Amino acid sequence: MGDRELARRPLCACGEEVVLALPGSGLAARNACPACREPYSVDDLGILRLAATDRSWRDLPHHVVAAVLAASTAEALVQEMLDGEAPWPSALRRRLMHPSGGGAATLVAIQPGARVLDLTGWPTLPRALRSFGANVAVGDWVYARLRFAALLQDGTPDAVHLSPDAALPWTAGTFDAVFVDVSELESAAGIRGRDRLLREVRRVLRAEGVAVLGTRNGLRHLLERPRGAGVGLAELVRSVVRPAQKDVVRRCGLEVTRTVVPMPRRVGWRALVPGERLADHLRESLTGTSTPRAAAARGAARLLVRLGGARWVAADHYLIAQHRGAVTPTLTLAELVLADETARASTGRRAEIHALSDARVAVAGEHHFVKLPLTAEQQEKLAAEVAKTEAARRTAFAPFVLSGARVERRHGLVYAVYPRVPVVHDPARQHAAVELALGRLGVGVAGPLSSTAFWGRLATDRGARDAAEIGAGRLRTLVLDAWADRVVPVGASHGDLHSGNVLLRADGPPLLVDWNRFEIRNPLLLDGVYAVVEACRDASGGTLASALEAFVDDEIGGPLARRARTLLGDLAPLEAAVVVLLDRAMSYGQPRRRHRPWTLPPLQLARATLDRRMMTVPEDRAGDRREA
Structure with missing residues (x-):
């Protein structure tokens, strides 16, 4: 896709370009077409309203939509979301706001300056596209959804409220x-x-452009309907014969060149699987133990796959389409960034994309493993992670650090490339590798808590905000006022040491990954205590709060727990737990984290637990606290 000068303004119904007098005072601006004088308005967030009527936001409670329409700032919406009379369910917040929802952006090879139209209504997609350098116009028939994106997803310039009855x-x-x-x-x-609207999509798409069309497997969705819901014969036949709806796309003048399947479904996807690999992916993934009902469903799915019916198992599809006769190949961005493209092409393999934590996806090639960011912020963090990985190789962690990590750029997009190594899965050996890595660090050197990277971050304004967001302002003040001279073992720390960050190589010693929280001088207890806490959670399925409390009460046995207790220095187990909690709050701190449900509630619960425990210890009895 070329970096070309394209028409940026939408058009009035008469064909004249819309010229906006954008509001500058927070009040909606009233505009009119200079040619036909037809009025249109721009709201307080800069959304152009070309539709006289609105469509409802499906599957959302009325009070949620009302809150979005009433809010004028992100802070006001977040307040209503969490602390209003009817707080939003955590699952709903995750569905609407988790940045990995922008993974579909990796299905097109976006170049800087490319003009992209988003008609999906998926709130996190525009931000991912912009982070790849695209100029994004967002159109939607649901006004509340546009406001939601404008408030919580870094704004939506070129956002237009459309009428589904108009071109x-x-x-x-x-x-x-x-x-x-x-x-x-x-x-x-x-x-x-x-x-009609799909034909309009074809019209506004340039000759060599690419359309990504999200479709639902009609058969799967019919089977998932509530009991008693009617199913028409024509609808059933259509869903069985054409589950991906490719015929709909062809009728509108576009040719489907590729199919990519989000698994297990678009919302909450874990892998974007090329259609050519779907059967293999399903055979590999439809295993494991589960409830009898789930086991029966998996058995039926495996049988269907063996009979050649993989296409009926997928819940959703992404159809990648172009104008008929287009000659530009439809490689995805994920495939283009693979360093081993020649080897991949020679074997005929297509890249499978996997969701990582937060706003990253991973692409595995023949020889390399690529991490792609979905936000501009994550581009910076990935570059920092590679630098920290190399720094860790110069410490006692060296035997556990993968060599050869590097930062690459493609048209301004920053991503990270790692050598791919054959791995095996063995939870017991992964836990043993954590013990081995912790033992490798030794006892460090004795130093005051105030000399560590942890202290430096805690003392900043950002540290104050991160602590306040989980209600830990009092704990932060206590640490800064009274614990500066506490002596603890200090040295290099991984920052997120647990079995999930261990790679067991098939042909070598284990490796630790995800070095983005590495520090050269930190309390060693951060790795030791957190490793124990995560091992406890793996074994019990409990919360961060319950695991921290179990450590404080010496209810966790084994060599890892004993090793962790040797790293506390002058701190009591309860005080060490407070330090770990504050470190986690700062590690996951990010703008407007309050509405990110996958990090906030566990931290809040742990804070309440430790706050209660600390309140029972007299402030002037530090020695008693160290023996608690």
Whole structure:
């Protein structure tokens, strides 16, 4: 896709470009077309409203939609989300806001300056596309969804509230790529309207452009309907014969060149699997123990795969389509960044994309493993992670650090490349590797807590905000006021030491990965106590709070726990637990973290538990605390 000068403004119904008088005072601006004088408005967030009516936001409670429409700032919406009369369920917040939802952005080889139209209504997709350098226009028939994205996803410049009954307000050939949720089109405009809007997508897509169309497996969704819900014969036949809806796309003048399947489904996906590999992926993944009902479902799915019916197992699809006759190959961005592209092409393999923590995805090639960021912030963090990985190789951690990590750039996109090594899965050996790594560090050197990287971060304004977000302001003040001279073993720390960050090589010693929290001078107890806590959680399935409390009460046995207790120095186990909690709060701190449900509630619960325990210890009895 070329870096070309493209028309940026949407069009009025009369064909004249819309010229906006954007609001500067927080009040909506009223505009009118200079040619036909048809009025249109721009709201307080800069969203252009071309639709006279609105469509409902499916599957969302009324009070959630009302909160989005009423909020004028991110802070106000977050307050209502968490502390209003009807707090939003955690699962809903995760579905709407987890940044890995932007993984579909990796399905197109975006270049800086490319013009992209997002018609999906998926709140985290525009931010991922912008982080790849695209100029993104967002169109939606649901006004509340546009406001939500504008408030919580770094704004939505070029956001337009559309009417599903009107043509798309852009000239022909405007966009290099268009992303569409086909089921949303059908919901907004019906089947005929869906087909008309898909023809509009074809019109605004340039000749060599790429469309990514999200479709649902009609058969799967029919089977998942509540009991008693009617199913028409025509709908059933259509779902069985064409589960991916490729025929719908072809009728509208686009040719499907590739199919990628989000597994297990689009919301909460863990892998984006090329259609060519779907059967193999399902054979590998449909294993393991589970409830009798789930085991029966897996057995039925395995049988269907063996009979050649893998396409009916997938819940959702991404159809990658182009104009008929287009000659540009549709390699994904993920495939293009693989350093071993020649080897991959020679074997005919397509890249499988996996979701990582937070806003990253991983791509495994023949010889390399690539981490792709989905936000601009993550690009910086990945570069820092590679630098810290190399720094760790110059410490006692050296035998556990993979060599050859590097930072690469593609048209301004920063990503990380690691050598790929054959690995095996053995939880017992992974836990043993954590013990081995912790033992390798020795006893460190004695130093005051105030001389460590932990202290330096805690004393900053950012440290104050991170602590306050989990309600740990009092604990932070206590540490800074009274514990500066506490002597603890100090040395290099991994920062996130647990069995999940261990790679067991098939042909060599174990490795530790994810060095983004590495510090050259930190309390060794951060690795020791956290490793014990995570091992306890793995064994019991408990919370961070219960595991920290078990460590404080000396209820965790074994060599790892005994080793951790030798690293506390002048701190009591309860005080060490407080230090670990504050470190975790700062490690996961990020802008507006309050509404990120996968980090906040466990930290809040642990803070409440430790706060209660600390309140029972008199402030002037430090010696008693060290023996507690």
